[in-house]
Each structure stands twice: as structure tokens, then as C-alpha cells.
Amino acid sequence: MKYLLTILTVLMMIGSSAMAQNEAEATPEGPSFNFDKTTHKFGEIPEGPKAKHEFEFTNNGTKPIIISDVRASCGCTTPKWPKEPIKPGETGSIKVVYDTDGRPGRFTKVVTISANTDSNEKLFIKGNVKKNMKKDEGDHSHENDGDHDHEH
Secondary structure: OHHHHHHHHHHHHHHHHHHHHHHHHHOOOOOOEEEOOOEEEEEEEEOOOEEEEEEEEEEOOOOOEOEEEEEEOOOOEEEEOOOOOEOOOOEEEEEEEEEOOOOOEEEEEEEEEEEOOOOOEEEEEEEEEEOOHHHHHOOOOOOOOOOOOOOO
16 A cells, blocks of 8 residues: 555656646746737728727736837837836736728738847737728819809
8 A cells, every 4th residue: 555655646746747847838038928819800890980909918927028119010000008017927908009091991900019028029900991981972062162153
């Protein structure tokens, strides 16, 4: 019986040692982003209103994340990010706003995050802006104001 208990104890020690090693490998050295998702698909959205999405992340590293810059691939996309360091285990978010006004059709935009991490992170927003037909019709009631023909 003692022999069996010794074997079980040794096996349990080996198992917990392996689990501790896996946990140590799972925690990156230094600051590290862990995003819930890096791509957001809006689907079909109307032209006019701003499309907004918030990308949430956790710092799963061992040092604070300091975001120095977040850039969008064009001026139609505006990112906002935390200016204060995100400590290990804490969460933060990158807010992205896409201006749909005058931009009907499919789009894919890239947002690049520069931080004190090993590499830049990239986030993506995608969708299809449905053209606003009322905008095309416009108000033509004043087209000829001031252009009256006068005979002299």
C-alpha cells in the first residue's frame, strides 16, 4: 500500500510541475496585448451615421503596456486609446469610429497600434455602406434662383 501511495504522490508532483511550467510559458515576458478579437465586421450599414466599435484587450504580460500611437489607414477612421499605462492583468480598449458619410460601398480599414510591445498590433474593421438614396435626390427647388432671364 505504501508503494502505491508513493507512486501516486510522485505522479501528482510531476503533473503539478508540468501545469506550473505551462502557466509560466503562457505569461509573456514584458508587456503583451491579448485582444478579444482583432477584426470587427459591421455587415451592411447605412450611409451617414458614424459606425463605432470598441476593441477590448487585456495586458497578459509582466510589465505595463504603454501605447504611444494608434494610426488608421485613412482619414475616414478615427481611433481613440488609453494614454495611461495598462498594468499586467488590467484591461483597456481601442475605440474606432468610421465616418460613412459619402463613402458607399465595401470597406476594410486597418488600425495599427504602436506600443512598448514586441511588435505592432493591427486591428481591422470591415463592412458595406448602403448608399443613401435620399441624398442623391437632393433639393433642387432653388437651382435657378437668381438666374432669371431678363429682357432689356
